[in-house]
Amino acid sequence: MKHQDNADLLFALLVFVLLSLFVFAVSADALELSPSERDSVASVVYAEAGGEDDTAMQMIAQCILCGCEREGMEPSELFEAYRYATWRPEPSEAAYAAVDAVFRDGARPIEGEPLYFYAADQIQSEWHERQEFLTEYRGIRFFGGDTY
Numbered sequence: 409m410k411h412q413d414n415a416d417l418l419f420a421l422l423v424f425v426l427l428s429l430f431v432f433a434v435s436a437d438a439l440e441l442s443p444s445e446r447d448s449v450a451s452v453v454y455a456e457a458g459g460e461d462d463t464a465m466q467m468i469a470q471c472i473l474c475g476c477e478r479e480g481m482e483p484s485e486l487f488e489a490y491r492y493a494t495w496r497p498e499p500s501e502a503a504y505a506a507v508d509a510v511f512r513d514g515a516r517p518i519e520g521e522p523l524y525f526y527a528a529d530q531i532q533s534e535w536h537e538r539q540e541f542l543t544e545y546r547g548i549r550f551f552g553g554d555t556y
Contacts, residue, residue, distance in 0.1 A: 439473055439511050449483050450499035450507045452492050464546055465506035466517045473510055474521045524551045
């Protein structure tokens with residue numbers, strides 16, 4: 409009977425450790441934003457994808473997060489370096505929700521590390537197309553950082 413108790417305890421400990429690792433892995437990629445950074449990121453997300461749905465806005469927010477992490481930059485520095493829209497409208501609640509989902513809650517709608525995007529239904533970009541293609545969503549093409 410004692411052997412079974414030890415096995416149950418060991419199993420419970422293993423489950424706890426695995427769940428802890430999962431929670432850490434999901435939250436480790438989050439980047440804490442100050443209130444003004446959150447406003448700024450939401451404004452850029454809205455400028456870039458305001459006419460799109462929640463998923464598209466989360467995808468843009470994920471590009472911003474991955475760019476900040478890769479470059480070691482604050483969002484405002486990244487906006488200039490990556491040439492994000494300079495128009496900064498008042499963000500919608502959906503834009504704030506997309507930023508919170510990605511930056512606070514760890515949502516990752518794109519598999520991989522998206523850094524760049526463009527609206528392929530509006531323009532053609534040879535530069536983007538030389539990057540690692542990740543996915544296309546509603547006419548927006550997303551790319552990682554490996555050049556081909």
